[in-house]
Each structure stands twice: as structure tokens, then as C-alpha cells.
Amino acid sequence: MIAPxxxxxxxxxxxDWASLPLFDRKGWRRVRFxxxxxxxxxxERDPAEAGIERFIGLEHLEPGSLHIHTWxxxxxxITFTRRCRPGQVLFGKRWAYQRKVAVAGFDAVVSGDIYVFxxxxxxxxxxxxxxxxxxxxxxxxxxxxxxxxxxxxTNWKHLAEFEFNLPPLEQQRRxxxxxxxxxxxxxxxxxxxxxxxLLRKTSLLNIxxxxxxxxxxxxxxxxxxVQLGRxxxxxxTKGLHPKPYxxxxxxxxxxxxxxxxxxxxxxxxxxxxxxLLPGDILVTEGDITSPYNVGRSAMYHGETSDCCxxxxxxxxxxxxxxxxxxxxxxxxxxxYRGVFAAVASTTTVxxxxxxxxxxxxxxxxxLDVQQEVSKxxxxxxxxxxxxxxxxEQTKTLLSQFIQLLLGETDDNx
Numbered sequence: 144m145i146a147p148x149x150x151x152x153x154x155x156x157x158x159d160w161a162s163l164p165l166f167d168r169k170g171w172r173r174v175r176f177x178x179x180x181x182x183x184x185x186x187e188r189d190p191a192e193a194g195i196e197r198f199i200g201l202e203h204l205e206p207g208s209l210h211i212h213t214w215x216x217x218x219x220x221i222t223f224t225r226r227c228r229p230g231q232v233l234f235g236k237r238w239a240y241q242r243k244v245a246v247a248g249f250d251a252v253v254s255g256d257i258y259v260f261x262x263x264x265x266x267x268x269x270x271x272x273x274x275x276x277x278x279x280x281x282x283x284x285x286x287x288x289x290x291x292x293x294x295x296x297t298n299w300k301h302l303a304e305f306e307f308n309l310p311p312l313e314q315q316r317r318x319x320x321x322x323x324x325x326x327x328x329x330x331x332x333x334x335x336x337x338x339x340x341l342l343r344k345t346s347l348l349n350i351x352x353x354x355x356x357x358x359x360x361x362x363x364x365x366x367x368x369v370q371l372g373r374x375x376x377x378x379x380t381k382g383l384h385p386k387p388y389x390x391x392x393x394x395x396x397x398x399x400x401x402x403x404x405x406x407x408x409x410x411x412x413x414x415x416x417x418x419l420l421p422g423d424i425l426v427t428e429g430d431i432t433s434p435y436n437v438g439r440s441a442m443y444h445g446e447t448s449d450c451c452x453x454x455x456x457x458x459x460x461x462x463x464x465x466x467x468x469x470x471x472x473x474x475x476x477x478x479y480r481g482v483f484a485a486v487a488s489t490t491t492v493x494x495x496x497x498x499x500x501x502x503x504x505x506x507x508x509x510l511d512v513q514q515e516v517s518k519x520x521x522x523x524x525x526x527x528x529x530x531x532x533x534x535e536q537t538k539t540l541l542s543q544f545i546q547l548l549l550g551e552t553d554d555n556x
Contacts, residue, residue, distance in 0.1 A: 167314075168308065168310070170310065170311045170314070171308040171309060171310050171311075171314075172308065172309055173306055173307075173308055173309075174266070174306065174307065174308075174309045175303065175304060175305065175306055176275075176281075176302055176303055176304070176305040176306070176307065177299075177302070177303025177304065177305075178263070179262065179263055179264065179266050179267040179309065180260050180261070180262065180263055180267065180272065180275075180303075181260065181261050181262070181263035182258055182259070182260060182299045182302075182303075183225075183227070183231060183259040183260065183261055184225065184259075185225070185226045185228075185259075186224045186225055186226060187224060187225075187226040187252055188224055190217045190221075190223075190224075190226075190252045191217050191218065194250075195217060195226070195250050195251060195252055196216065196217055196218070197214040197215065197216065197217060197249060197250075197251045198214060198215045198216070198217055198221050198223050198251055198252045198253065198254075199211060199214050199215075199227070199233065199247075199251045199252075199253045199254065199257065200215060200223075200253075200254045200256075200257075201235050201237060201238075201243065201254050201256045201257060203215070204233060204235050204243035204244070204245050204257070205243070205245070206241050206242045206243055207242050207277075207538060207542075208245065209244060209245055209246050209273050209277070209326060210245060210246070210248070210330065211233075211245045211246075211247065211248060214251065217252065221252065223252040223253060223254055223255070224252060225252060225253050225254075225255065225257070225259060226250070226251070226252055226253075226259075227247045227250070227251055227252070227253050227259045228247065228250055229247055229248055229249055229250065230246065230247065230261075230269055231246070231247045231259050231260065231261045232244065232245070232246055232247075232259070232260040232261070232272050232273050232276055233245045233246070233247055233253060233257050233258070233259060233260075234257065234258045234260060234276055234285075235256060235257055236256055236257065236258050236285075236296050236297050236298070237256035237294060237295070237296045238294070238295060238296075239282065239285035239286050239289055239295070239296075239297050240282070240286050242277075242282055244273060244276045244277050246273050247259075256296070258299065258302075260272060260276070265312075266309065266312075267309065267315070268312060268315045268316060268319060270316075270319040270323065271315040271316075271318065271319045274318075274319065274322050274545055274549060275307065275549065277542075277545055278307075278545055278546070278549045278550070279542075279545075279546055279550065280307065280550065280551060281305060281307070284301075284302075284305045285297040285302060288301035288302070307549070307551075308551070318548050318549075321544065321548075322541065322544055322545065322548070325537065325540055325541045325544055326541060328537050329534065329537040329538055329540075329541055332530065332533040332534040332536075332537050333534050335530045335533070335534075336527065336530035336531050336533070336534050338530075339523075339526045339527040339529075339530040340527050340530075342523060342526070343520070343523040343524060343526070343527055344479060346519075346520070346523055347472060347475060347476055347479070347520055347523075348476060348479060348480070350516055350519065350520070351472075351473065351476040351506065354506040354508055354512075354516070355506045357506075357508070358506045358507060358508040358512075359506070359507060360504040360505060360506050360507065361464070361504060361505065361507045362501060362502060362503070362504055363459065363500060363501050363502070363503050363504070363505060364501030364502070366461060366462060366464055366465050366470070366505070366507065367459055367460050367461035367462045367465065367470075368458070368459070368460040368462075369457060369458070369459055369497050369500060369501050370416075370457070370458045370460075370497070371428065371454050371456075371457055371458075371497050372388070372417060372451070372452035372453040372454040372455065372456045372457075372458065373388075373409070373413060373416075373417045373451065373452070373453060373454060374453070374454045375390075375407060375453055375454070378408075379407040379408045379409075380407060380408070381408065382407075382408025382410075383408070383410075384408050384409050384410055384411070384414065385406045385407065385408055385409075386406060386407070386408070386409045386414060386449050386450070386451050387404045387405070387406050387447050387449065387450045387451070388404075388405060388406065388407055388409075388417075388450065388451040388452055388453055389404065389419070389425060389443075389447075389450060389451075389452045389453065389456060390405070390452075390453040390455050390456065391427050391428075391429070391430070391453075391455045391456065393425075394425050394426075394427050394439055394440065394441045394456060395439065395441060396439050396440075396441075396475065396478070397440070397441055397471070397475060397524075398441050399425075399441045399442075399443065399446065401446055401447060404447055404450075409451055413451075414449075414451065417451040417452060418449070418450070418451055419443045419450045419451060419452060419458070420443070420445075420460070421443065421444050421445040422442065422443070422444075422460070422461070422467040423442070423443045423458050423459070423460050424440055424441070424442050424443075424458070424459040424460075424461070424467065424470060424471050424474065425440060425441055425442075425443060425452060425456045425457070425458060425459075426438060426439070426440045426456065426457040426458075426459060426474065426495070426500065427439045427440070427455065427456060427457075427495075428454070428455050428456055428457050428494060428495050428496065428497075428500075429455055429492050429493060429494045429495065430492070430493050435478075435481060435484045436493075437483055437484065437487050437493045437494070437495050438474070438477065438478045438482075438483030438484070438487070438495055438500075439478060440459075440471060440474040440475065440478070441471075442467060442468070442471050457495065457497055457500055459474070459500075464507055465507065465513065466510055466513040466514055466517060468513075468517040468521070469513035469514070469516055469517050470505075472516065472517065472520050473505040473506070474505075476505075477503055477505065482503055483495055483500075483503070486499045486500075486502065486503060487499065
């Protein structure tokens with residue numbers, strides 16, 4: 144479900160806005176958060192009776208985004224009673240390091256792990272408040288004042304004591320106008336990224352639908368070497384031959400995430416057996432979240448030297464009947480069509496298994512056709528990449544503007 148974006152407060156036209164000094168802090172005054180912000184505790188014991196159809200949980204707040212794109216239905220049954228209204232600011236008090244802040248665009252009830260903020264009095268404009276909550280100092284303060292080891296939460300008593308420098312109302316208007324304009328660009332680039340991703344996925348499905356009707360299909364086990372990785376065990380945590388290895392968390396849909404690569408011991412024999420070579424395709428063997436997540440795949444290009452893989456992954460090393468890039472796209476097609484989910488075994492965890500993976504069939508056109516298909520799909524991936532880069536750039540720009548305009552300086556300590 145997609146929600147309408149939040150509408151900023153009343154940004155009434157001011158002919159002098161263009162000349163207002165954004166960086167002149169002479170009129171800024173030190174205030175406590177609790178003196179200008181109200182922690183709203185309005186409750187609604189029977190949301191459905193009050194005509195409230197939606198609820199917002201912590202999982203519906205996206206880190207770093209002021210917009211609520213998903214929600215739950217009150218009719219499905221909830222225990223939430225705290226109410227929020229359009230324009231109020233929602234702040235995730237649990238795991239504050241996740242940076243979950245949003246502006247409500249509709250009436251709803253919210254989780255007990257969410258604070259509902261609004262301006263108190265007339266010193267703080269409502270449209271300016273979200274950016275205070277997005278500022279680096281506010282997040283650092285919220286994290287530092289959180290209590291609890293497994294599920295840290297910050298509390299209102301501490302947040303109310305947070306001090307910051309508040310501009311005069313006219314400067315607040317000018318700064319808010321600028322920041323909301325950057326946020327609008329961020330929303331547009333994010334939408335473009337979503338559209339580019341959808342175009343890539345639908346094009347891939349359409350291309351392979353035609354291939355399956357035109358060319359023979361062969362079993363994966365007949366198209367290359369299929370092997371499960373090495374089991375992780377205490378005896379391998381230390382040793383004389385530590386090597387990096389990849390696991391499920393490192394394999395996304397079509398790409399590797401190498402931010403968190405672990406090591407374990409591989410002797411010479413195991414290293415030969417479990418070593419990854421450029422062109423190897425790694426497939427997730429199991430998943431605890433959904434059967435439709437099992438079978439994610441990504442190609443290894445030698446990004447991490449002397450790298451091996453764990454038994455939560457299947458390695459597919461193609462033979463000369465397949466172009467590796469084409470094989471990767473064929474596996475994505477199988478994932479999107481639910482083929483892996485259909486053959487996997489599910490108890491508490493969904494497992495694909497080497498044998499079941501090997502029984503999946505994919506179309507095998509001539510090599511030149513495989514290369515042509517791969518090029519078309521890579522061209523579409525480049526559109527997604529460009530759109531993603533634009534989105535990240537505007538996110539960074541917004542963050543930098545917030546820090547530049549609202550961050551502390553020697554002049555306003």
C-alpha cells in the first residue's frame with residue numbers, strides 16, 4: 144500500500160524569503176526540546192469505531208525517510224491505542240540508531256514504540272520540527288540516552304532535555320522550504336528507482352517467457368557443477384589457514400553485499416574444494432522468512448581474494464553450455480516465478496537443497512542468443528544503477544543541508 148506523502152505545514156508566501164539570511168545565527172535562541180515540542184498522548188480505545196482504518200508500527204517507518212509508504216489495517220486486529228493525526232511527527236523510540244522519523248499523512252493509531260510529536264506553542268513551526276528530529280545531534284542524543292541491552296529505548300524525560308538552537312520563525316520558514324524542496328527531489332528520484340527496477344524485472348520475465356517457449360530446457364545439474372558450501376563449526380573458528388567466506392547475508396538479489404565478510408579456517412584440501420572462482424554463481428540454500436526468498440543468487444567476480452563459501456549457499460559453476468551472466472539471469476527468472484519456492488522443503492526453515500536445485504530446468508538457447516539476452520538485461524540494470532545513485536546523492540544532499548543549517552557551530556554553542 145502506498146500512502147500519500149506528508150504535506151508540510153502552512154508555508155505561507157513571504158516576498159522577503161529570498162533575502163532572509165539562512166546562516167545568520169544572531170537571532171537564534173537556545174531552547175529545550177520539551178519547551179517547544181509536545182509529546183502527544185491522545186488515545187483512541189476503539190479505532191475502528193472512531194473511523195480510523197490504519198495503524199503504524201515501527202516496521203512501517205523507513206530509516207531516513209519522512210514518508211510513510213506502508214501501514215497495517217485496523218480491521219486485522221491490533222492493541223495500539225495512541226492516535227496520530229496528519230502533520231504530526233512520528234519518532235521511533237526503540238532502537239533509535241535506526242533513525243526512524245516520519246510525518247503522518249493520515250489518521251492512524253501507532254505502536255507504543257513510537258512517539259507522536261507536535262509543536263508546543265508558537266515558537267516552533269510544524270514544518271520545521273521533522274528536520275530537528277532528523278539532525279545528527281538529535282539522533283546521537285537519543286541513542287546515548289537509550290536504556291536496555293537487547294531492546295534499547297529512549298524516553299521522553301530525556302528527550303525533553305535535549306538542547307538546540309532555534310532560529311526565528313521567518314528563518315525557520317526559509318530553511319523548511321529549502322529542506323522540503325530537497326526532500327521532494329529525493330522522493331522523485333526514489334520513485335524513478337522503483338520504476339527502473341520494475342522495468343528490469345518485468346523485462347526479464349517477458350524475455351524468459353519467450354525463451355522457454357522457443358528453446359529446449361535442461362536440468363541445472365546437467366549444466367554445470369552444483370555444490371554446497373562448508374559447514375561452519377567451532378573447530379573452524381581458529382586455525383592456521385584463515386580465509387574469508389560468504390554466507391546468506393552476503394547474497395542479495397543479483398549482487399553481493401561484502402560489508403560484513405567473516406573468516407574461518409580452510410586447510411589446503413578444503414580450500415581447493417570450497418574456493419570461489421570468478422563467474423561462480425552463489426544461491427541461497429535456506430531462508431527463515433519466506434519460501435519465496437530462498438534461491439536468491441549473485442555472481443562472484445573475485446571481489447574478495449581467496450574467498451570460500453558456507454553451507455548456507457549453493458555454488459553453481461556453469462559448463463560450456465551456458466554463459467555465466469545468462470545463467471545468473473535464468474536463476475533470477477526462476478526465483479521471481481516461484482520455481483525455487485515450489486521445489487524447496489519447508490518445516491521451520493525453507494531449504495532448497497543441492498538435489499532439488501539441480502532438478503530445476505532453465506531454457507538453453509545458443510550461446511550467441513544468451514549473450515544478446517545478457518546485454519539487454521545489463522542495459523536495464525544500468526538504468527537501475529543510475530537511478531539508485533541519484534537517490535543516494537539526494538539523500539546525502541538532504542543530510543548535508545540539515546547538518547549545515549541546523550548543526551552546532553562555535554558561534555551558537
